[in-house]
Amino acid sequence: MPITLPAVLRHDRMMQVVAVLFLLDTAVMVVGMPYAEPLWVTLLGRLLVLTGCVTLAFRERGPVPVAVVVLLLTALYYPLGEQDGALMMVLYALALHHLAVAGRLIAAGVLAGVTLLAIAYAEAVTRAHGGGNVDDMAFLLIIGWFVGVIAFGHATRVRQDYLQEARRRALAAERERDARAQQVATAERLRIARELHDVLGHNISLIHVQTAAALHRGAKRPGETAELVRALESARDISREALRELRATLGVLRQVDEAAPTAPTAGLDRLPELVDRARATGLDVRLVTEGEPVALSPGVSLAAYRIVQESLTNVTRHSGADTARVTVTHTPDLLRLTIEDNGTGDPGETTGSGIAGMTERARALGGVLTARTTGTGFRVTAELPLT
Structure with missing residues (x-):
């Protein structure tokens, strides 16, 4: 019996990439990185990542709510265990990118700023207790990552607007020629x-x-x-x-x-x-x-x-x-x-x-x-x- 993919995977190129990344990330965590961590932590982490992937499928209907949900899932995911990986951050970056594509630059900037403040606060608290997971260079890389993602999304939006305006003018010119x-x-x-x-x-x-x-x-x-x-x-x-x-x-x-x-x-x-x-x-x-x-x-x-x-x-x-x-x-x-x-x-x-x-x-x-x-x-x- 042939396997039929869900409609969102058949027509959404981004979701196809996200699905492949999720499978690869899961395979790496299960097979290539054995560690002593409770099974429920691993399963809960996979559930949070899967929820983030599914949430991205609704980004066209509500880009701001989707980005907020992915941010909350990210905030729950990273403190959960030792072996976390970068997939959840990638999902969040994709949500910010789509915010910029949708023309919600202010919302994207606010969410990125809130995220950076949360990371800085958590790192300061952790260092105060003798720990620390994010050094200064990594923090700067995260800032650059967010800025680049939002800038790329905005550039995509500008290009889409330009192409749409060009199509509109072409149609108007064609109608004028016909008239x-x-x-x-x-x-x-x-x-x-x-x-x-x-x-x-x-x-x-x-x-x-x-x-x-x-x-x-x-x-x-x-x-x-x-x-x-x-x-x-x-x-x-x-x-x-x-x-x-x-x-x-x-x-x-x-x-x-x-x-x-x-x-x-x-x-x-x-x-x-x-x-x-x-x-x-x-x-x-x-x-x-x-x-x-x-x-x-x-x-x-x-x-x-x-x-x-x-x-x-x-x-x-x-x-x-x-x-x-x-x-x-x-x-x-x-x-x-x-x-x-x-x-x-x-x-x-x-x-x-x-x-x-x-x-x-x-x-x-x-x-x-x-x-x-x-x-x-x-x-x-x-x-x-x-x-």
């Missing part, structure tokens, strides 16, 4: 959603207008197919453009190297195409350029294109307007966009995600965007700084 990564991922999802909204929303709205108009004309005038064909051809061209922009956007999103472009190819130079597609829906759109054009960064050019695109989408979708005007004003410091229509759209539409997306685009570049009704329609104004 930052989550924020970056969220921002990226919002950017992708905004980009896809701008790419698809405009063209799909135009396709909807064209197909609805074609169906209406076909139902009103079944015999006239020329206008129906033109409307369907326009819807086909717009859908082709939507697919092209979608592929360009997805191609950029798939590129992960730093040298990859960060924006689709749409820019301010493609505003005429955008206006032509809006005109194909029946909306009378005028494109006006003021000032001397200057070189624009890709980010500003893309943002300007998307703002005009979303504004024209809102005109065709919500306002019921039949005319619109897009004014692009170039200045040395900023690019101003003004999109006006003569529609009667509900001002409440300004709270939609389209206006919010345009506002966010302008804000990301350090610019501003306003959208409000006027006496004759609706106006979107964006100012994008060039530097």
Whole structure:
């Protein structure tokens, strides 16, 4: 039948060492050091040592009571017989060491001081009667032993605190990295959603207008197919453009190297195409350029294109307007966009995600965007700084 050790011996390295020391000390006293001493004294001494060993097993629950109990056992053990050995003092030193590890430096110092005073008093009384077991050198060694044990325990405590703080900081840094990564991922999802909204929303709205108009004309005038064909051809061209922009956007999103472009190819130079597609829906759109054009960064050019695109989408979708005007004003410091229509759209539409997306685009570049009704329609104004 296999021998099963108690749990305290299986998991506590110090108690394993103490158990081995107890067995060796007992073997030395029984076998290697025969002496004329009553058996009950030997058995009582072994019982005191064993009690001290067992008491140390509870040092985690109450380090101060354990140290006090071991001190009392030590005080009872050494005056008991002639052959005492050093194991009991080792147990007491371990108790003091754990006090220091537990952060009870004052308690460890007080108990060590009480022990030294007791040893000094007992030695003085013994010498007064012509005896003496502890000379001055041995007493100094005991002092050094206690100081070293407590100092080592304190150093262990400091190291444990340092490692614990290092682990805490590492966990905090990991949580911060995770939170930052989550924020970056969220921002990226919002950017992708905004980009896809701008790419698809405009063209799909135009396709909807064209197909609805074609169906209406076909139902009103079944015999006239020329206008129906033109409307369907326009819807086909717009859908082709939507697919092209979608592929360009997805191609950029798939590129992960730093040298990859960060924006689709749409820019301010493609505003005429955008206006032509809006005109194909029946909306009378005028494109006006003021000032001397200057070189624009890709980010500003893309943002300007998307703002005009979303504004024209809102005109065709919500306002019921039949005319619109897009004014692009170039200045040395900023690019101003003004999109006006003569529609009667509900001002409440300004709270939609389209206006919010345009506002966010302008804000990301350090610019501003306003959208409000006027006496004759609706106006979107964006100012994008060039530097």
